[in-house]
Amino acid sequence: MKLANRYVVLAIASIVFGIAATLFTAGVGAQEEGWQIQRADYGFKNQRSDVSDILKDLIERGGVNGRVAVNNQTMGGDPAVGRDKSLRIFARNRRNEEREFNYKEGGFVEARMFTVRHDDRDDRPANYGDHDRDARPAHYGDRDREDWNSLKIIDRRLLRRAGKDGERDGGPSEQNS
Numbered sequence: 768m769k770l771a772n773r774y775v776v777l778a779i780a781s782i783v784f785g786i787a788a789t790l791f792t793a794g795v796g797a798q799e800e801g802w803q804i805q806r807a808d809y810g811f812k813n814q815r816s817d818v819s820d821i822l823k824d825l826i827e828r829g830g831v832n833g834r835v836a837v838n839n840q841t842m843g844g845d846p847a848v849g850r851d852k853s854l855r856i857f858a859r860n861r862r863n864e865e866r867e868f869n870y871k872e873g874g875f876v877e878a879r880m881f882t883v884r885h886d887d888r889d890d891r892p893a894n895y896g897d898h899d900r901d902a903r904p905a906h907y908g909d910r911d912r913e914d915w916n917s918l919k920i921i922d923r924r925l926l927r928r929a930g931k932d933g934e935r936d937g938g939p940s941e942q943n944s
Contacts, residue, residue: 801882802858802866809837809854811847818842822856826876827883834875856881 807822808815821843825835837854839845846852856868858881870876 802856802860802868802880803882803884805857805859805865807854807856809842809846809852811850811852814847814850815855816843816846818854822854822876823883826878826881830876830878833878835878837870837872837874837876839872 804819804823804826806817806819809818810816821841822835825841830836835841839852842854852872854870854872854874854876856870856876857865858868859865868876868880
């Protein structure tokens, strides 16, 4: 009889473990899938601003506590003053399915729903790779030395004047040079 009880307990434990494993892996799979942001815009009707780069940056940083607020401050300005705005995110998953996500102003975007590839972000300046820039000559040597010497002369005069007027701050006195 004890052996039969052990088999029943083992069977129940196996069933519970199987159900838990199935539920857990489904959740992990959904997180790994992630939606890749293709583009995003913020505004009202046809008064919209492209916020793709801003949103990708906020998502990549994880937002605040895993959420990105949808408001004028986080989206880079107010494209339609006095209107109820929305954020539209156009995204694609690994199965190449496309979807549009809509968030009202004042709402939050869950950062973990989306992924951002580093290839999607363009952090380079606008003139990156532009090798036809005008080169400006650098001036070294006598010119810098003259500027330095004139500063030293002005500094000595100020120190001497401060010493005569009794307004020195107790620093080291300068001798004639």
